[in-house]
Each structure stands twice: as structure tokens, then as C-alpha cells.
Amino acid sequence: MRSAHTVEQVRAAEADLMARVPEGTLMQRAATGLAVAISNFLGGTYGARVVLLIGSGDNGGDALYAGARLARRGAQVTAVLLSDKAHRAGAEALRTAGGRLVTSTPLTGPSADPSATADPSATTAPTAVADLIRSADVVVDGIVGIGGRPGLRPKALAVVQLAERFGVPIVAVDTPSGVDVDTGETPEPHVNAALTITFGTHKICHFIDPAATACGPVHLIDIGLDLPPAEVESLQTSDIARLYPVPHGESDKYSRGVLGLMVGSTQYPGAAVIATSGALGGPVGMVRYVGPDAVAEAVRAAHPEIVAGEGRVQAWAIGSGLGDELDIPRIRELLDAEEPVVLDADGLKALDDSGDHFDVLATPHAGELARLLDVDRATVEAERLKHARLAAERYDVTVLLKGSTTVIASPDGQVRVNTNATPWLATAGAGDVLAGLCGSLLAAGLTPLDAGSVGAYLHAAAANLASSSGPITAMSVAAALPEATRYLLGG
Numbered sequence: 066m067r068s069a070h071t072v073e074q075v076r077a078a079e080a081d082l083m084a085r086v087p088e089g090t091l092m093q094r095a096a097t098g099l100a101v102a103i104s105n106f107l108g109g110t111y112g113a114r115v116v117l118l119i120g121s122g123d124n125g126g127d128a129l130y131a132g133a134r135l136a137r138r139g140a141q142v143t144a145v146l147l148s149d150k151a152h153r154a155g156a157e158a159l160r161t162a163g164g165r166l167v168t169s170t171p172l173t174g175p176s177a178d179p180s181a182t183a184d185p186s187a188t189t190a191p192t193a194v195a196d197l198i199r200s201a202d203v204v205v206d207g208i209v210g211i212g213g214r215p216g217l218r219p220k221a222l223a224v225v226q227l228a229e230r231f232g233v234p235i236v237a238v239d240t241p242s243g244v245d246v247d248t249g250e251t252p253e254p255h256v257n258a259a260l261t262i263t264f265g266t267h268k269i270c271h272f273i274d275p276a277a278t279a280c281g282p283v284h285l286i287d288i289g290l291d292l293p294p295a296e297v298e299s300l301q302t303s304d305i306a307r308l309y310p311v312p313h314g315e316s317d318k319y320s321r322g323v324l325g326l327m328v329g330s331t332q333y334p335g336a337a338v339i340a341t342s343g344a345l346g347g348p349v350g351m352v353r354y355v356g357p358d359a360v361a362e363a364v365r366a367a368h369p370e371i372v373a374g375e376g377r378v379q380a381w382a383i384g385s386g387l388g389d390e391l392d393i394p395r396i397r398e399l400l401d402a403e404e405p406v407v408l409d410a411d412g413l414k415a416l417d418d419s420g421d422h423f424d425v426l427a428t429p430h431a432g433e434l435a436r437l438l439d440v441d442r443a444t445v446e447a448e449r450l451k452h453a454r455l456a457a458e459r460y461d462v463t464v465l466l467k468g469s470t471t472v473i474a475s476p477d478g479q480v481r482v483n484t485n486a487t488p489w490l491a492t493a494g495a496g497d498v499l500a501g502l503c504g505s506l507l508a509a510g511l512t513p514l515d516a517g518s519v520g521a522y523l524h525a526a527a528a529n530l531a532s533s534s535g536p537i538t539a540m541s542v543a544a545a546l547p548e549a550t551r552y553l554l555g556g
């Protein structure tokens with residue numbers, strides 16, 4: 066499990082450790098790891114041109130000390146000081162190691178001619194900032210870390226925009242400056258990093274979009290923090306192997322779980338076929354299909370294994386492709402019954418906030434979640450963690466908010482995030498596969514939180530396998546589920 070902690074939790078753990086180790090130890094651990102990571106990113110250090118963007122705090126200190134290490138190994142390192150309060154000892158270390166320090170002047174923004182954006186007479190080095198950035202191999206963002214508020218001040222923004230304009234990759238120290246660290250929101254301009262190097266633990270912005278996308282790949286460096294339980298978690302391969310309901314010698318089709326599927330309609334028969342494919346690609350022993358005869362025939366033609374008609378089930382998956390044939394009173398009966406339910410797409414219209422639905426896993430996309438919360442879609446997209454949590458609390462369900470990163474929030478406050486999806490997964494029917502798969506996992510006995518997070522992980526893993534960086538169909542994702550599962554279970 067990867068863990069993301071809040072700024073407050075990180076600060077407390079840092080304070081606790083700092084009281085026990087010599088002064089400066091943590092920053093040296095961070096800077097050492099950072100220097101190695103930058104060197105790996107560059108594929109070598111000697112002769113590399115490195116520009117550090119330095120703000121007023123310890124985030125800049127990390128960058129300066131890492132820059133000193135790189136300079137000692139032959140890199141040409143220049144620090145652009147964006148504040149007159151840059152980390153003093155770090156700046157001295159860089160100077161001693163042969164690096165240069167440049168005081169940035171007010172830059173006039175992206176529309177100006179880059180060669181005119183720095184006034185050489187006001188810098189402590191002869192080279193204008195724009196020229197420096199243009200010829201850099203990498204720009205290191207030490208503007209702000211966990212002490213930062215969203216947004217970039219004008220000087221920082223102008224330099225960051227120069228790097229973007231010249232196509233120079235930015236490596237972010239701890240967090241891409243400008244993002245909201247504790248929510249993953251990006252209400253203001255921010256750095257878009259090619260790589261983020263973080264320390265001690267992940268922060269929430271590393272997991273939650275839109276900030277997660279701004280981080281690029283995130284590399285974690287251990288600095289020895291002793292941390293409390295995490296606010297947000299993200300499953301890894303070993304967690305899938307631990308949580309997946311693998312059948313054993315005594316298992317039969319009933320004990321493995323029977324899933325009832327109430328999906329698809331005469332209007333959308335394909336949704337039934339696709340969701341069934343997703344369910345059969347999961348751990349369930351048997352699938353019962355409940356729906357119009359013509360649709361049941363289509364499902365049976367694709368999957369002769371299914372049984373049509375009502376009967377005893379251990380869980381339901383309801384809603385994908387029901388269209389106008391939605392029977393809200395019947396769905397509410399099932400929501401109130403004992404068996405856990407995956408509630409998807411049109412089925413979400415049956416959700417009300419009066420009942421106790423802790424065994425329901427609701428799987429909305431941003432638009433559907435927006436309707437449930439009576440806000441607009443853009444608001445949900447911008448504040449994904451907040452709205453997933455809000456809906457989980459209001460409807461007393463576990464909410465799986467679909468998207469490039471999937472957020473799964475349970476009503477007791479636990480949050481998991483899935484970040485392994487491929488953008489190719491944004492294809493018609495992919496949600497039906499996920500609903501069937503999550504239903505399969507629920508029927509096999511997982512909790513809604515585990516079913517949602519394992520389901521999202523496997524769904525993305527199957528999509529990656531089917532895609533190999535090319536287009537996929539929902540059916541090809543479902544077809545890849547057994548192989549992806551076998552691989553993740555170590556088979």
C-alpha cells in the first residue's frame with residue numbers, strides 16, 4: 066500500500082524525528098536522494114546544465130543542497146533566487162561547490178520576448194534568466210513544497226513559463242509548486258513536472274487529479290519518518306495478491322459467490338453483455354442475469370455460462386445501461402436488502418440520502434456525481450477528493466469516482482486512490498466492465514472499499530495489457546482481466 070499523508074501529519078512526524086537527530090540531518094537525507102534522482106533523470110551529471118528555482122523556504126534548501134552535490138560531480142548549476150529569503154546555508158553550500166547564484170528580476174510574463182525578460186544589470190550573474198533556462202537540461206522546482214499555498218507569484222510564474230516554452234523538463238522537489246498539497250486541487254497556475262521527488266511519504270496531491278497529473282511520475286525518498294495511519298492510500302501489486310478472493314480446495318461455484326446482474330435494456334443490450342464479461346473476468350463462481358428476455362438471450366449467446374432469471378445471489382450489480390427501463394422502486398428494494406450492491410450509471414438515480422447504505426458501492430463518473438450533489442461537473446473535476454467524500458457521507462455509500470485517477474471514498478472516511486489507468490480506457494462500455502467486475506468482487510466477499518479499489522486496479526491493469534499503448538474496446542479489457550489477474554497474483 067502506498068500512503069499519502071496530510072501536511073499537518075508530515076510536519077508532526079518531521080518535528081518528532083528532528084528532535085532526535087542532529088540538526089540538518091533530514092534536509093541532507095532529502096538533498097542526497099534528490100541529487101541522485103536528478104542525476105538518474107539526466108542520465109549522468111558531468112557537464113549537465115541544471116537550473117534551480119529557489120523560493121523562500123526549506124523546499125529551496127533541499128534544491129540548493131542537491132545542486133551543491135551535482136556541482137561537485139561536474140554539473141553546471143545555477144540557482145535563480147526568486148526570494149531574498151532563500152535558504153542561506155544551502156546557498157552557501159552551492160557557492161562553495163562551484164555553483165552560481167542569480168537573483169531574478171521581475172519578469173514580464175510569457176508574452177514578452179524571452180531575451181528581454183531579465184535585466185542582466187540587476188542579476189548577480191552575466192547571463193539573463195531566459196538564456197539560462199533556454200540552455201538548461203533540467204529545471205529544478207524548489208519554489209515551494211508543503212509550505213506552499215496554491216498559485217505561483219509573478220516572478221516564479223514567468224520563469225516556469227519560460228521552461229515550458231523552451232520545452233525544458235522540470236523536476237519538482239517534494240511537490241510541483243502551485244498545487245494544493247492537501248487536496249490535489251489546482252485552482253491557480255502551477256508547475257507541470259516531468260518528475261516529482263518527494264520525501265518521507267506521499268502527499269495527497271501526488272495521488273489526486275488534477276494535481277497528480279502535474280506531478281508526473283513520483284519518486285519517494287525515505288528520510289526515516291515515523292508516520293500515523295495515512296489519510297489516503299493507493300493499492301500496489303502486493304495488495305491485490307493479499308486482497309483477491311482466490312478460491313481454495315473446498316470452494317464451489319456458490320461459495321465463490323453468485324452475482325446478480327440487473328444491467329442493460331432493450332435500448333442498450335450491449336451494456337448487459339459487457340458488464341457480464343467484466344463480472345466473469347472476476348472471482349465470482351456464477352452470474353445470474355435479470356432483465357428483458359431479448360437481452361438475456363443476447364447475454365447468453367455471448368456467455369453461455371450465465372443463468373437467466375432471479376435466484377439467490379450474494380451481491381448485485383445494478384444500473385449500467387438501464388436507460389428508460391429503470392425500475393426505481395425495485396432497485397430501492399434491493400438497496401435495502403441484505404446483499405451488497407454495486408450501483409452504476411442510470412441506477413444511481415435510485416439513490417436517496419435517507420437510508421443506511423454502507424454496503425453499497427456507487428460508481429459514478431464526474432457528471433453523475435455532480436448530479437448526486439447538485440453541483441456542476443467542472444466543480445467535481447476540480448475538487449475530486451472533496452466531492453467523493455461529500456457524496457460518501459451524504460448517501461452513506463462507498464463512492465468510486467471514475468476518472469484518470471479513480472477515488473474510492475467510504476462513508477467512514479477511508480480513501481483509496483487508483484492511479485494506474487491508461488487514457489485509452491476512456492472508451493464506451495469501460496464503466497460497464499468495471500461495474501460487473503466490482504460486483505464480482507463484492508459477491509466473492511470483499512467490502513465495498515476493497516471491491517472498488519481492487520476492481521479499479523484490475524480494470525486498469527487489464528486495460529494496460531490489452532492496450533499496449535494503442536486503442537482498446539471495453540470487451541478487450543474484459544477479455545484481458547484473467548491474464549492481468551494471473552500476472553498480479555504471481556502466476
Ligand SMILES: NC(=O)C1=CN([C@@H]2O[C@H](COP(=O)(O)OP(=O)(O)OC[C@H]3O[C@@H](n4cnc5c(N)ncnc54)[C@H](O)[C@@H]3O)[C@@H](O)[C@H]2O)[C@@H](O)CC1
Pocket residue numbers: 079083091092093095096120121122123124125127208209210211212213214215216217218238239240243264288
Ligand atoms: N522540515 C524538514 O525537516 C524537512 C523539510 N523538507 C523540505 O521542506 C519543505 C517545506 O519547507 P517550508 O516549511 O520552509 O516551506 P516551503 O519551502 O514549502 O515554503 C516556504 C514559504 O513560501 C511561502 N509561500 C507559500 N506559498 C507560496 C507561493 N504560492 N509562492 C511563493 N511563496 C509561497 C510561505 O511563506 C512558505 O512558508 C518540504 O516541502 C521539503 O521540500 C525536506 O528537507 C525534508 C525535511
Ligand SMILES: [K+]
Pocket residue numbers: 124206207208209210237238239240241242
Ligand atoms: K517544489
